[in-house]
Amino acid sequence: MEPEEAAQMPIIGEKAPEFDALTTHGPLKLSDLKGKWVILFSHPADFTPVCTTEFMAFAAIADELKALNVQLVGLSIDSVHSHLAWVRNIKEKMGVEIPFPIIADLDMKVARRYGMIHPGQSTTSTIRTVFFIDDKGIMRAMLYYPMSNGRSMPEILRLTKALQTSDKHGIATPANWQPGEKVIVPAPKTPAEIEKRMKEGYECKDWYLCFKEI
Numbered sequence: 001m002e003p004e005e006a007a008q009m010p011i012i013g014e015k016a017p018e019f020d021a022l023t024t025h026g027p028l029k030l031s032d033l034k035g036k037w038v039i040l041f042s043h044p045a046d047f048t049p050v051c052t053t054e055f056m057a058f059a060a061i062a063d064e065l066k067a068l069n070v071q072l073v074g075l076s077i078d079s080v081h082s083h084l085a086w087v088r089n090i091k092e093k094m095g096v097e098i099p100f101p102i103i104a105d106l107d108m109k110v111a112r113r114y115g116m117i118h119p120g121q122s123t124t125s126t127i128r129t130v131f132f133i134d135d136k137g138i139m140r141a142m143l144y145y146p147m148s149n150g151r152s153m154p155e156i157l158r159l160t161k162a163l164q165t166s167d168k169h170g171i172a173t174p175a176n177w178q179p180g181e182k183v184i185v186p187a188p189k190t191p192a193e194i195e196k197r198m199k200e201g202y203e204c205k206d207w208y209l210c211f212k213e214i
Contacts, residue, residue: 016040040133170186172184
């Protein structure tokens with residue numbers, strides 16, 4: 001195995017690994033998408049039941065993600081011909097058009113760079129990963145699911161909106177946060193900041209936990 005093909009694991013806060021791949025929409029590099037957020041997700045195989053439900057679900061949120069400046073990109077260790085046939089089948093049998101590109105990763109280069117192959121599940125298929133890459137090419141979040149269970153689209157949308165809200169307003173979001181709800185003000189780092197924080201008019205449960213509207 002060549003060093004660049006060795007299994008790796010992306011790091012949150014660092015540059016997402018570059019890829020140069022063939023997709024159902026033609027050649028694609030991650031760097032081509034700079035300026036957009038990217039959700040890169042893998043599925044175990046074409047023409048499989050759970051994956052089919054997921055692709056229809058991703059298609060259902062594609063327009064909402066596009067409005068958030070997000071490009072969806074799928075991937076599996078299948079050929080472009082297999083991807084195209086499956087996409088056609090989904091349209092003919094399920095009435096759903098898949099609007100985003102799907103990477104054909106037969107040599108597993110992208111899968112290895114992104115840690116998508118977990119031998120405890122399979123050595124020849126990717127598990128269900130979701131990578132959130134921001135408009136500067138930085139890895140912001142990662143979700144991993146087993147081959148047996150489909151993903152939650154509401155959570156993928158929620159996390160996308162939470163990440164973008166944190167960037168825009170310099171805040172954090174609490175557990176189960178939904179757009180429109182109160183957000184968390186970053187915690188003070190010095191005694192002087194603690195005293196100042198308690199007088200700034202936020203809704204504070206204590207000095208380290210304060211909420212505000214945005």
